[in-house]
Structures are given as structure tokens and as C-alpha cells.
Amino acid sequence: MDLKGKVAVITGGGSGIGRAVCRKLASEEVQAVGVVDLNDEIFTVCEEGNREQGRDIFFPFCGDVTNSEFREKVFASLEGQHGPVSLCVPAAGITLDRLSVKVNSKGDQPTMDLYSEESFHRVIDVDLIAPVYWAMRTIASVGVDRAKRGLKQWSPEESMQGAIVLVGSVSSAGNRGQISYATAKAGLEGAQATLAKEAVFYGMRCAIIHPGFTDTPMVRAMGDDLVSNYILPNTQLGRLIRPDEIAGAICFMLKNSAVSGSLWADAGWHPSA
Numbered sequence: 491m492d493l494k495g496k497v498a499v500i501t502g503g504g505s506g507i508g509r510a511v512c513r514k515l516a517s518e519e520v521q522a523v524g525v526v527d528l529n530d531e532i533f534t535v536c537e538e539g540n541r542e543q544g545r546d547i548f549f550p551f552c553g554d555v556t557n558s559e560f561r562e563k564v565f566a567s568l569e570g571q572h573g574p575v576s577l578c579v580p581a582a583g584i585t586l587d588r589l590s591v592k593v594n595s596k597g598d599q600p601t602m603d604l605y606s607e608e609s610f611h612r613v614i615d616v617d618l619i620a621p622v623y624w625a626m627r628t629i630a631s632v633g634v635d636r637a638k639r640g641l642k643q644w645s646p647e648e649s650m651q652g653a654i655v656l657v658g659s660v661s662s663a664g665n666r667g668q669i670s671y672a673t674a675k676a677g678l679e680g681a682q683a684t685l686a687k688e689a690v691f692y693g694m695r696c697a698i699i700h701p702g703f704t705d706t707p708m709v710r711a712m713g714d715d716l717v718s719n720y721i722l723p724n725t726q727l728g729r730l731i732r733p734d735e736i737a738g739a740i741c742f743m744l745k746n747s748a749v750s751g752s753l754w755a756d757a758g759w760h761p762s763a
């Protein structure tokens with residue numbers, strides 16, 4: 491599928507993997523990219539990107555991906571100015587890591603301390619429910635445009651209309667200290683498999699990438715000691731993955747119409763026991 495001229499929405503576009511995906515999409519000559527992030531640095535990121543490209547391609551939208559009114563405003567604006575949104579990489583994500591169960595055995599009465607429900611809800615909202623809704627809204631964007639043009643069910647004689655790549659994680663296979671994050675990322679597998687089956691009615695594909703540890707602020711926040719002592723020894727590459735390597739894989743998945751499942755881009759990482 492040629493990405494040239496298409497309209498994309500990338501959440502978490504202000505940093506790390508999302509930002510690298512925006513750059514890759516510019517090199518594919520997409521028409522417009524809605525760059526969504528909580529961080530207002532996206533205004534500078536978009537301004538610099540537009541200057542580099544010599545045209546207005548990046549359009550910043552600062553807000554919270556879990557807010558459905560904000561999501562609707564982003565889509566209405568992109569659709570109104572550029573047409574249906576047919577590419578989506580909902581990459582905004584957070585971690586709120588902690589061991590799921592802690593038992594303090596000091597004193598006569600051992601005490602228990604479970605992972606906070608509030609943190610669990612927030613991670614599920616941001617990392618699972620939000621990306622699925624941004625993906626569903628993208629499918630709807632294409633579906634409504636087709637309906638306006640009198641088109642119903644997509645047929646293989648037509649070209650593919652668009653694609654979504656959800657951003658999972660190697661942690662979806664289980665990782666100590668990441669009960670909420672691993673649950674959210676594993677949940678995306680079920681969402682991808684379901685959306686892939688439903689979205690083809692409108693000529694859309696949905697796939698999922700599971701990146702390994704990638705050199706972004708999210709991973710750097712874990713601290714250099716943790717990265718060198720616990721992550722790098724468990725990878726085959728012996729280094730963090732570069733954001734542009736993950737962005738290259740995502741772009742391939744968006745473009746290649748045979749891709750409909752999951753890709754593990756994990757640098758040979760395996761979780762320790």
C-alpha cells in the first residue's frame with residue numbers, strides 16, 4: 491500500500507517511538523500527520539519538522555489520549571482539513587511499575603501491600619483502552635468516507651484503504667514489576683486480532699508490533715544501572731534498540747498489505763525468571 495497522500499494520526503508523537511514514526515511517514519510523502527501528545531513540546535517538534543520538510547505536514551494536537559472529546563476534536567480537524575484519516579499508530583504510553591504483591595514480615599503481624607488499583611486503572615486507560623479507541627475512530631473515519639461515496643463492503647479489486655499498527659511490548663509476555671503494563675499490552679493482542687477481522691470490511695488492516703527495550707525517555711527513566719545490569723545482558727544485540735529501527739518496522743507494517751498479525755522486534759530479549 492502506497493502511503494503517499496494519506497492522512498495519519500500518531501499519538502505519543504512528541505517523543506521516542508511516536509516521534510520517530512512521524513519522521514518516517516514524512517519520508518513516505520504522507521499528506522498530513524496529526525501529532526498528538528500531552529507534552530506541549532509537540533508544537534516545537536511539528537514546527538521544526540515542517541521546516542525540515544519544506545511544507546506543512548505535521549499538525550500538533552496537545553491533549554490527553556484518554557479524553558474522548560479531545561479525540562473527536564483531533565479527528566474532526568484532520569478530516570475537515572485533509573480528508574479521512576486512514577493511518578494510525580497510537581503510541582502514547584506510560585508505565586507505573588511496581589511489584590504486584592509486597593509482604594512486610596517485620597513485627598508480629600505480617601502486612602500485605604497490593605499494587606494500587608488507581609495506578610492499574612490509569613495504565614489500562616492510557617495503554618489499552620485509549621489506543622483501541624484511536625484505532626476504532628480511524629476505521630470509522632474511512633468507513634464514513636466510503637459511505638458518503640456510496641461504497642459499502644470493501645472488495646479485493648480495490649486497493650487497501652489504510653492501516654493501523656498498535657504498539658504492544660515484549661512485556662506482554664510477562665515481566666516482573668509490570669503487572670499493569672504487561673496486562674495492558676497483552677490486551678492489545680486481543681484488540682488487534684478482533685479489529686483485524688472487523689476492519690477489512692472497510693479495506694483496513696490492523697497489526698501489532700511488540701518492541702523490545704528501545705532507547706527512549708521511557709526506558710532511560712529506569713536508570714542506567716537497571717538498563718546495563720538487567721536489560722542489556724538479556725538481549726542478543728547487547729544494546730538498546732534505536733527508535734528509528736522500530737519506526738522502520740512500523741512503516742513496513744503499514745505499507746505491506748500482507749501484514750495482518752504481530753511482529754516481535756525485540757533484539758532477542760527474553761524476560762528473566
Ligand SMILES: NC(=O)c1ccc[n+]([C@@H]2O[C@H](COP(=O)([O-])OP(=O)(O)OC[C@H]3O[C@@H](n4cnc5c(N)ncnc54)[C@H](O)[C@@H]3O)[C@@H](O)[C@H]2O)c1
Pocket residue numbers: 501502503504505506507508526527528529553554555556580581582583584616657658659660700701702703704705706707708709
Ligand atoms: N521504549 C521501549 O522500550 C518500549 C518498548 C515496548 C513498547 N513501548 C511502547 O512504545 C510506545 C512509545 O513509548 P516510548 O518508549 O517512545 O516512550 P516515551 O515516553 O518516549 O513517549 C511516550 C509519549 O506518550 C505521551 N503520553 C503519555 N501519556 C499520554 C496521554 N495520556 N495522552 C497523550 N500523550 C501521552 C508522552 O508525553 C510521551 O511523549 C508506548 O506505547 C510504549 O509502551 C516502548
